[in-house]
Amino acid sequence: MEREINKEHIFDYLGNKTSPIQRKAVEDWLLDRENEELYYQWLEEWERNHLQYIPDTKKALDTFFSQTIVYTEPDTEQSNILNSQENRLWRTFRWASAAVVLLTLTSGWFWRESIMYKSYRTGYGEVAEYRLPDGSDIKLNANSYLRIPRWGFGEQTREVFLSGEAAFNVKHLENHQRFVVKTIEDFEVEVLGTEFIMTARKYGSRVILTTGKVNLRYQANEEKRELEMMPGDLVTLSKNQEMKIRKTDTPENFTEWEESRFYFEETQLEEIGYMLQENYGLEVEFSGPEVSGRMLMGSFKGQTVDDLLVSIAEVLDISVARKGDKVLFSDK
Amino acid sequence: MLKGEDYTGEHMISGSASKAPDRMDRKEPVMCNEKEDSEWVIRSRFSESPKAGFELLFHRYHKVLCSHAVRFVYSREVAEDLVSDVFCRFWKTRAYEAVNSSYRYYLFRSVRNEAYNYLKLEFQKFEKLDESAYNISGLSNQPDYVAQYEEVLRQVENLVESLPPQCRKVFLLSRFEGKKYQEIADELDISVKTVEVHIGKALDLMRRGLKNHWI
Numbered sequence: 001m002e003r004e005i006n007k008e009h010i011f012d013y014l015g016n017k018t019s020p021i022q023r024k025a026v027e028d029w030l031l032d033r034e035n036e037e038l039y040y041q042w043l044e045e046w047e048r049n050h051l052q053y054i055p056d057t058k059k060a061l062d063t064f065f066s067q068t069i070v071y072t073e074p075d076t077e078q079s080n081i082l083n084s085q086e087n088r089l090w091r092t093f094r095w096a097s098a099a100v101v102l103l104t105l106t107s108g109w110f111w112r113e114s115i116m117y118k119s120y121r122t123g124y125g126e127v128a129e130y131r132l133p134d135g136s137d138i139k140l141n142a143n144s145y146l147r148i149p150r151w152g153f154g155e156q157t158r159e160v161f162l163s164g165e166a167a168f169n170v171k172h173l174e175n176h177q178r179f180v181v182k183t184i185e186d187f188e189v190e191v192l193g194t195e196f197i198m199t200a201r202k203y204g205s206r207v208i209l210t211t212g213k214v215n216l217r218y219q220a221n222e223e224k225r226e227l228e229m230m231p232g233d234l235v236t237l238s239k240n241q242e243m244k245i246r247k248t249d250t251p252e253n254f255t256e257w258e259e260s261r262f263y264f265e266e267t268q269l270e271e272i273g274y275m276l277q278e279n280y281g282l283e284v285e286f287s288g289p290e291v292s293g294r295m296l297m298g299s300f301k302g303q304t305v306d307d308l309l310v311s312i313a314e315v316l317d318i319s320v321a322r323k324g325d326k327v328l329f330s331d332k
Numbered sequence: 333m334l335k336g337e338d339y340t341g342e343h344m345i346s347g348s349a350s351k352a353p354d355r356m357d358r359k360e361p362v363m364c365n366e367k368e369d370s371e372w373v374i375r376s377r378f379s380e381s382p383k384a385g386f387e388l389l390f391h392r393y394h395k396v397l398c399s400h401a402v403r404f405v406y407s408r409e410v411a412e413d414l415v416s417d418v419f420c421r422f423w424k425t426r427a428y429e430a431v432n433s434s435y436r437y438y439l440f441r442s443v444r445n446e447a448y449n450y451l452k453l454e455f456q457k458f459e460k461l462d463e464s465a466y467n468i469s470g471l472s473n474q475p476d477y478v479a480q481y482e483e484v485l486r487q488v489e490n491l492v493e494s495l496p497p498q499c500r501k502v503f504l505l506s507r508f509e510g511k512k513y514q515e516i517a518d519e520l521d522i523s524v525k526t527v528e529v530h531i532g533k534a535l536d537l538m539r540r541g542l543k544n545h546w547i
Contacts, residue, residue: 055398
């Protein structure tokens, strides 16, 4: 039997004053999506009566308008997204608030500052450029996250954490401070000053060195290994696979995402699926292994993700269908 | 900027609060009436001028959202950033033209999502994030149910509560108030090193305490 839940119950629940039985009843009630509107209404009221502190709303609003919109109507301003996507794309993802979401503001605005770290993030389909406090430049590809220490960056340490993909142009400091990029994997890169591109995605990691010298440290068979990369080297680390190193004559191809081109070098469609998932939040499916195993080579231009999907399908002579954030590749 | 006009935000708030009790016992969800009741002013303002509507909306919800977000992240600065991000997205995507729900619903849900993600990024053990990678649809795992957010929130609260007094004090000064280590050290008459130790300990406790709460 469903219990009737009223405001008092919710207030007790929010104030952590319920017995486990009552709490269960509230939680059951909350399972019904129909009740959510009402819940948020009560939550608002409760929160208003139990404010944790009083933020400076006026200042926040002033900052908001002065920093971001400069009092224009939405959509008319130039955002600083380099890879500016069509509105359609934003709309598609509006409700995908699930993921780390796009911020298209100027400078300091999207630095999530916790106490220890400063973070840089990009949303789906967004590419952004930053200068780090030590003078190094980075360009973050879509859906990527870079975290640097809040204090002492360039003085005591230059250790950063990357999830996603970024192009680094690391400045060589007078004190020869090492620049270390760590990832989720047991895999890190150490440099003094150089240019390289690094990817640390769920489907695997990759480092491409453009100029200079890079030390790569990784774990293999419970063993720590180290490797020195030379310009033009391309190193890939995939799940359950040995590390691969090879030469590429055209490292610049790998930076094509910076100008909304996509370059694939003998890449399986399945892997491109992961890329689409990572960069654009798309859920990609294939009608079968004969499709997902197809190989793709070459450079693709795509101002929007739809353009890219269509050109992939054209090249491989397969069909592609997109519905919301679901994409299906299948045989014709 | 709407010079010469008063924001009616405060009036609306007290108005809706005083009306609320007689609704309390209504059984059916009162969504439609409800949202028009307390948000129609904002809605109609949006249709006249997005800018003016937005200002009204901001005044109405900014404080509560910040206060709510800080319960998750325990940092005023972060909470305010998250809330600003949500408002910004609301503006840039013209959500005010499109949402079927109340603005309140959109804003609270988004802020809770953002706060959850923030915590997760900060405290989740990264190996775990990696394991979930192979769950194909698990690109961005979010709690499905309202109650799961409440659970995380409660856990955060308990964890902060469970810190030893001095450690909690340092943690709150640093994180919630955003004070520098040196300032905290001066204020509490302890060394910067001790401050660091307290912070490290608090963060570690948080990380371990939240370990089993990530979706």
